[in-house]
Amino acid sequence: MAGLSALGAALVLPACTGDSAPDAASADSNIQAAWVQMGDSNQAIARVVTRYTAPTGGTDPNAACPLLTVDGMATRMSLRVGPGTAALRTTASDPADSKPTAFPVSVCETTLSSSAQKVAVANRVLPVPKATPQRVLVLADTGCRMKKAGAAWQACNDNTAWPFANLAAVAASFTPDLVLHIGDYHYRENACPSDVAGCQGSPWGYGWDTWLADLFQPAAPLLSAAPWVMVRGNHEECARAGQGWFRLLDPRAYSAVRSCDNPVNDSNANYSEPYAVALGSNSQIVVFDSAKTGSAALKPTDAQFAVYQKQFQTVGALAAKTGVVNTIFTNHHPILAFAPVAGSTPAPGNLALQSAMSSLNAQAYYPPGVNVALHGHVHDFQAINFASGHPATLVTGNGGDSLDVALPDPLPAGLTPAAGATIDRITHSATFGFMVMDRNPAPATGWTFKAYSAAGKLMASCVQSGKALSCDKTGFLTP
Known part of the structure; x- marks a missing residue:
């Protein structure tokens, strides 16, 4: 599909309209940050940090991630890494001046095709390369x-x-x-x-x-x-x-x-x-x-x-x-x-x-x-x-x-x-x-x-x- 990679392609929907049922994971209030970055071989990557927590009991590993709309089509982003708190590790500071590292958020991502023209998540328009x-x-x-x-x-x-x-x-x-x-x-x-x-x-x-x-x-x-x-x-x-x-x-x-x-x-x-x-x-x-x-x-x-x-x-x-x-x-x-x-x-x-x-x-x-x-x-x-x-x-x-x-x-x-x-x-x-x-x-x-x-x-x-x-x-x- 033009504008999207295979990443997160399990769910592909028409872009949301006013009559569509709201997607809880895509609520703008959950989105903490959203951006596009360039990687190896000019691969453009859309990334989102979200505080949304998917309902328990689900089987979709990407359920916490929002829908990303690319050129009129919406696709569920893929989970890069979920919430977690890492145990205190050796740091540049003394242990007394350090603490475990807490990330109570999920990071989601989608690789973008070089043909992508319009990219958005929730109410945010993302820049394209x-x-x-x-x-x-x-x-x-x-x-x-x-x-x-x-x-x-x-x-x-x-x-x-x-x-x-x-x-x-x-x-x-x-x-x-x-x-x-x-x-x-x-x-x-x-x-x-x-x-x-x-x-x-x-x-x-x-x-x-x-x-x-x-x-x-x-x-x-x-x-x-x-x-x-x-x-x-x-x-x-x-x-x-x-x-x-x-x-x-x-x-x-x-x-x-x-x-x-x-x-x-x-x-x-x-x-x-x-x-x-x-x-x-x-x-x-x-x-x-x-x-x-x-x-x-x-x-x-x-x-x-x-x-x-x-x-x-x-x-x-x-x-x-x-x-x-x-x-x-x-x-x-x-x-x-x-x-x-x-x-x-x-x-x-x-x-x-x-x-x-x-x-x-x-x-x-x-x-x-x-x-x-x-x-x-x-x-x-x-x-x-x-x-x-x-x-x-x-x-x-x-x-x-x-x-x-x-x-x-x-x-x-x-x-x-x-x-x-x-x-x-x-x-x-x-x-x-x-x-x-x-x-x-x-x-x-x-x-x-x-x-x-x-x-x-x-x-x-x-x-x-x-x-x-x-x-x-x-x-x-x-x-």
Whole structure:
């Protein structure tokens, strides 16, 4: 059937009319979140989080899921994973500051045909992918930090201190065709202390209530504006919010082994294979999972070295795809960019990933075909052009979590993010914001990257040509 996959195809009905009997599972009041995301090979996936509970005694495993209407036909969505509370596992926090992870909701999904034109669930119209997106909205590190270690208590109740909700509304007004989130959706790890006013009443831990507060409520305008590409960050590794990542956001099929519920499976679940999302016929995004990478260089005898080496071989194969002339690589941890350090010289790019990459491509690091690299993790904006011919690099980790200190301006002479990488120019800002990618007009290839403040003020515009990035402003930007 056009517009639908075989998933959930047991019940296919005409679209509901005013005379139809209401479907309890499809009541809008039950729907907690609904969105479309892109997976491997450009597979579009409609996802819904629902609090509806099917009557007991039924035999349909999908009975808790709503009807999804695609081009006039309604089909019951398939259950991805039902409600559950995982026992307390080893986390990044002490056991006294952790708790079991509760998901009193079901996650339902349906894969969409590339021919789907109109998709809706309950009273919500969902965005459908465009074959050749012209505008991509890019952001990262959006959650509100609540962490006992370091007494890091962001004022989640203050729209200035944590501007993600306002930022998402402004970003949605740019009418993107696609949203690219480069990781770290979840930050509320520990309970807000009674003497910290700014986060009182906030949920905490790794369950649904926190995911709702940190991502799905504030991001609602962007989730309804366009399909998303979800990149995993270090806050979504198994000892942190990995359980929610696999229930809610991972584009591949859910399985208990890759659920992060049992730490014995972490060596599997903390790594995912790279995949590509096409941006039309000659451009693509390659998604790389660096959630568990450390900061120190790896030895060839390290198990993680072998994992990343193999995965970067896959990146090389994806970048070599026939007809693709512009590969944009994205992962959470910056590889050829900087991490500002208060009162000291900025730290280089991620040494662990560099070590695996250099084993394959020496000091070129990236395989041929990669022209641009996009990252989060560092809570600022950076746009870097290299005199050494390395891929243009942009960091957009300024989406809402506490900002890092500004990079020095100018950078210390000779400073480099990696051996063999020579910076030509850098444009940077330590202010909240997001980035927009606009496709360059034909016959030119590549994209124009525009940095905006959280309020939507244009701060810099950078035009890509191959691996080069030409920005209209350099140095430190102020909103």
